[in-house]
Amino acid sequence: MNPERDHFRQPLKRTPFHDRFVQLSTTEEWMAWNTYKVARIVDKLSTEYFAVRSGCAVMDLTPMEKYRISGADARAYLDRLVIRDISSLRPGRVTYVVWCNDDGKVIDDGTLFQLGDNEYRLCSQHHQLDWLLMSALGFDVCIEVETHDVAALAVQGPTSYSVLAAAGIRELENLKPFDIAALRCGEVPVTVSRTGYTGDLGYELWMESARALEVWDAIFALRGQYDIHGMGLSALEMVRIEAGFIMPGFDFNTAEATIRAGYDRSPYEVGLGWIIDLDKGHFTGRAALRAESSRPPRRRMTRLVVDGNKPAGHAFVYAGRNGKLCGEIKCATWSPILKANIALADIEYMHGRLPPKLSAKIDYQRELKWHTAWADCQPQSKPFYSPAHRSLTPPPRF
Amino acid sequence: MIERSDAIVIGAGHNGLVCAAYLARAGSNVLCFEATGAAGGMSAPHTLGEHYRFPGLAHVAYPVGASIRQDLDLDRFGYAPGPAADTVALAGDRRHLVIGRDGVSGPGLPEADAAAYRQFRGRYLAFAAALRPIFENKPPRLKDMDFRDKTNLAKLGWKLRFGLGREAMYEFLRVAAINIYDVLNDTFDDERLKGAIAADAVLGSAMGPRTPGTVLTWLQRLYGELEGPLALQTDDESQLVNALRQSAEDAGVTIRLDAPVERVLVDDGRATGVRLSNGETFEAATVISNADPRTTFLDLVGAPLLDTMFANRVTQIRGAGVVAKLYLALNGKPDFPELPDAQLGQRLLVAPSMKYVEHAFNHSKYRKYSERPVLDIVIPSLHNPALAPDGHHVMSVNVAFAPYALEGGWEPQKEAFADRVVSLLGEYCDNLDSLIAKRELLTPRDIERRFGVAQGHWHHGDLGIHQSFMMRPVHGAAQYDTPVQGLFLCGAGCHPGGGLTGLPGRNAAKRVLEVGGAV
Numbered sequence: 028m029n030p031e032r033d034h035f036r037q038p039l040k041r042t043p044f045h046d047r048f049v050q051l052s053t054t055e056e057w058m059a060w061n062t063y064k065v066a067r068i069v070d071k072l073s074t075e076y077f078a079v080r081s082g083c084a085v086m087d088l089t090p091m092e093k094y095r096i097s098g099a100d101a102r103a104y105l106d107r108l109v110i111r112d113i114s115s116l117r118p119g120r121v122t123y124v125v126w127c128n129d130d131g132k133v134i135d136d137g138t139l140f141q142l143g144d145n146e147y148r149l150c151s152q153h154h155q156l157d158w159l160l161m162s163a164l165g166f167d168v169c170i171e172v173e174t175h176d177v178a179a180l181a182v183q184g185p186t187s188y189s190v191l192a193a194a195g196i197r198e199l200e201n202l203k204p205f206d207i208a209a210l211r212c213g214e215v216p217v218t219v220s221r222t223g224y225t226g227d228l229g230y231e232l233w234m235e236s237a238r239a240l241e242v243w244d245a246i247f248a249l250r251g252q253y254d255i256h257g258m259g260l261s262a263l264e265m266v267r268i269e270a271g272f273i274m275p276g277f278d279f280n281t282a283e284a285t286i287r288a289g290y291d292r293s294p295y296e297v298g299l300g301w302i303i304d305l306d307k308g309h310f311t312g313r314a315a316l317r318a319e320s321s322r323p324p325r326r327r328m329t330r331l332v333v334d335g336n337k338p339a340g341h342a343f344v345y346a347g348r349n350g351k352l353c354g355e356i357k358c359a360t361w362s363p364i365l366k367a368n369i370a371l372a373d374i375e376y377m378h379g380r381l382p383p384k385l386s387a388k389i390d391y392q393r394e395l396k397w398h399t400a401w402a403d404c405q406p407q408s409k410p411f412y413s414p415a416h417r418s419l420t421p422p423p424r425f
Numbered sequence: 426m427i428e429r430s431d432a433i434v435i436g437a438g439h440n441g442l443v444c445a446a447y448l449a450r451a452g453s454n455v456l457c458f459e460a461t462g463a464a465g466g467m468s469a470p471h472t473l474g475e476h477y478r479f480p481g482l483a484h485v486a487y488p489v490g491a492s493i494r495q496d497l498d499l500d501r502f503g504y505a506p507g508p509a510a511d512t513v514a515l516a517g518d519r520r521h522l523v524i525g526r527d528g529v530s531g532p533g534l535p536e537a538d539a540a541a542y543r544q545f546r547g548r549y550l551a552f553a554a555a556l557r558p559i560f561e562n563k564p565p566r567l568k569d570m571d572f573r574d575k576t577n578l579a580k581l582g583w584k585l586r587f588g589l590g591r592e593a594m595y596e597f598l599r600v601a602a603i604n605i606y607d608v609l610n611d612t613f614d615d616e617r618l619k620g621a622i623a624a625d626a627v628l629g630s631a632m633g634p635r636t637p638g639t640v641l642t643w644l645q646r647l648y649g650e651l652e653g654p655l656a657l658q659t660d661d662e663s664q665l666v667n668a669l670r671q672s673a674e675d676a677g678v679t680i681r682l683d684a685p686v687e688r689v690l691v692d693d694g695r696a697t698g699v700r701l702s703n704g705e706t707f708e709a710a711t712v713i714s715n716a717d718p719r720t721t722f723l724d725l726v727g728a729p730l731l732d733t734m735f736a737n738r739v740t741q742i743r744g745a746g747v748v749a750k751l752y753l754a755l756n757g758k759p760d761f762p763e764l765p766d767a768q769l770g771q772r773l774l775v776a777p778s779m780k781y782v783e784h785a786f787n788h789s790k791y792r793k794y795s796e797r798p799v800l801d802i803v804i805p806s807l808h809n810p811a812l813a814p815d816g817h818h819v820m821s822v823n824v825a826f827a828p829y830a831l832e833g834g835w836e837p838q839k840e841a842f843a844d845r846v847v848s849l850l851g852e853y854c855d856n857l858d859s860l861i862a863k864r865e866l867l868t869p870r871d872i873e874r875r876f877g878v879a880q881g882h883w884h885h886g887d888l889g890i891h892q893s894f895m896m897r898p899v900h901g902a903a904q905y906d907t908p909v910q911g912l913f914l915c916g917a918g919c920h921p922g923g924g925l926t927g928l929p930g931r932n933a934a935k936r937v938l939e940v941g942g943a944v
Binding site for chain 2: 103104107108128129158161162164165166306309311312313314
């Protein structure tokens with residue numbers, strides 16, 4: 028195959044782990060993520076879900092957008108880019124960041140790794156190179172795309188620490204949440220961060236693509252000892268909702284992809300107000316956010332426990348049954364571990380407050396016939412699921 | 426010790442002086458810093474050697490508007506527009522055309538064109554007059570309009586519909602955004618006449634007669650004529666600049682020359698003063714920049730203190746200069762055959778047809794200078810002999826098109842280009858070669874260096890329709906205030922644009938006072 032000429036024969040790229048997923052896959056349920064072919068479901072959704080919650084799940088993170096940001100002004104550049112105060116970030120630490128456009132609307136979120144004095148890695152869901160380059164005007168900074176050069180695996184679940192330790196990664200026990208360390212898995216250099224998108228104990232491994240399979244094989248060699256499963260994006264969707272994490276581009280439209288006025292969202296509106304530091308110095312969107320902060324809230328992304336067990340995805344939400352339409356559910360799942368019907372909903376506030384009663388009008392099917400039912404919703408201020416073992420250092424051994 | 430004032434104006438160009446004078450008259454304590462050794466910016470006079478004095482880059486200008494003249498008492502400070510000038514369209518076959526306020530005449534001009542010209546002029550002056558409510562005020566915002574925006578738009582609508590009348594309004598709406606080439610072809614037959622009008626429509630901007638929006642640039646130019654005829658700048662020192670400076674100083678403005686501002690100081694999103702290149706700092710809650718938008722935002726403030734999209738919009742301003750200036754010191758009177766003395770002292774234009782102008786522009790699109798450029802010539806010493814030694818003369822020539830980013834750079838090609846201009850002039854002027862005592866060519870690069878205007882653009886940015894009104898210079902800074910609180914723009918980069926009108930300066934001062942700055 029001539030890559031110049033025949034690229035169309037394989038429109039989706041394969042990650043270094045692809046062949047291993049092919050071996051594990053019983054469903055052949057693939058999907059496109061950022062030009063890569065990845066598993067939606069590897070074997071069975073419930074198996075993968077419970078692997079994250081009670082065992083160890085391994086997910087391919089390679090398609091994640093990864094940018095290497097370096098140069099004398101890298102720090103100042105990032106500080107102007109993101110809405111959070113990153114002054115306490117230091118080498119060996121990771122922080123969750125969000126960036127906005129001039130109007131203070133969210134463009135994307137991601138994790139920012141400080142790898143060295145003037146070395147950073149920014150990971151995001153969506154392609155950000157244009158925005159990162161535009162933002163570089165006036166800074167001495169170098170931005171490189173390393174999405175396709177760095178392979179990444181998420182290893183998540185209560186036994187993930189034990190699995191990685193058994194796979195030969197030493198000195199993991201003192202890694203605190205949001206720490207990063209350059210370690211080895213056997214002979215292979217691996218950068219390990221104690222981060223994840225599951226709300227459970229978990230790690231993300233970053234390595235050179237050429238040696239990525241050695242790491243995979245070291246982990247999967249332990250399948251006899253531990254409950255280890257390959258995980259697809261469907262299970263991730265369930266656990267991230269339980270953890271209360273939002274997904275830009277799915278739960279709300281990202282600013283740079285929004286055409287219709289008012290369809291983009293500010294960080295306040297998607298529940299990320301806590302991250303904003305209006306006094307840290309200039310950053311893009313500050314003036315707009317400052318103005319917004321002095322107005323009563325217009326809408327908020329709200330965590331809801333929905334009565335009953337009918338899947339509430341995409342339901343409209345009203346201020347009480349037969350009340351005024353006040354929002355819509357953006358993502359929802361049945362939470363097996365909580366035995367609850369949970370959802371994130373974009374709710375319009377009334378007179379600056381959350382409507383006192385919320386009810387979802389759920390359309391559902393029984394034997395291919397559509398029905399409608401009301402389900403009352405209870406707003407939650409905390410993440411639905413946040414186990415204690417998630418943040419213990421050293422993590423519990425199994 | 427740090428000096429405090431109510432307002433600081435960066436740049437003593439004519440708009441900076443107008444703005445400073447207005448603010449001082451409203452009771453503000455105003456400091457004005459000028460980077461060069463003379464006030465007036467691009468309208469400041471030029472000298473060549475010891476004995477030859479020239480007008481600034483703007484060697485002709487329309488009179489400053491009556492309201493500014495009155496508000497700033499300019500006449501008391503000695504302001505009078507220079508001698509009115511007709512435009513002489515030079516022709517290769519020496520059948521020159523004289524285009525004046527009352528009409529156009531010359532050998533071989535079709536009778537119908539002479540009549541059409543009078544009608545055309547009347548109609549376009551009426552169009553220009555209809556734009557007055559927009560030109561003399563801050564451009565309206567389209568979103569979140571304030572009361573004044575609404576009244577200004579209502580006035581514009583009224584003037585278009587009832588001032589012009591139904592038929593003329595339709596015609597205005599038809600032509601407002603199209604090119605001058607089509608309009609002139611519809612109206613006239615004579616190539617010389619069309620070439621001259623087309624040259625005026627595009628002079629200063631990177632546009633040819635066929636570029637969309639060149640009717641608007643023509644209207645922007647013609648707007649000045651509402652205040653009086655085009656006037657030659659013939660004084661040893663610019664009367665306008667002198668009067669403005671005196672008016673400003675009389676009102677209490679302190680002007681410091683040779684004081685380049687290096688930085689606008691910003692604290693927590695608010696301008697707090699300026700730092701000069703010698704390190705001195707000055708505090709003021711209001712800072713108004715007469716510098717072009719690119720220099721103001723990217724150099725004086727710096728992109729890191731601006732939002733990403735705004736800073737990038739500023740980089741996208743189309744504003745590469747395309748006009749060079751050739752100053753010629755002559756040791757005798759130039760002889761243009763078939764041109765009577767009375768006409769030699771007018772403004773002479775080498776733009777014999779629209780095709781000629783378009784071709785001249787074509788080269789600049791590909792970063793080359795015009796092989797046969799458009800020339801806009803005046804000989805001010807015919808009106809004021811004191812500009813040159815006895816019997817000598819000075820000739821000032823605007824040369825288009827000379828692109829800022831010339832392929833291969835200007836330095837190695839500058840003299841060759843000047844030679845080309847001189848030889849082109851020689852086609853119209855018999856004895857020129859033997860008369861030239863000294864010459865100096867200012868390319869857009871030189872203009873950039875000398876006057877601190879990014880890319881050497883006369884108007885601080887093309888006057889295209891996409892950079893006019895509420896889009897001038899860019900969305901987010903089009904009402905003179907900027908994303909940096911307390912920082913305002915007052916130069917030609919703002920609405921309504923270039924020319925020696927003083928309107929950006931006046932509108933900016935009004936805006937400063939309206940939002941409660943400076944006092």
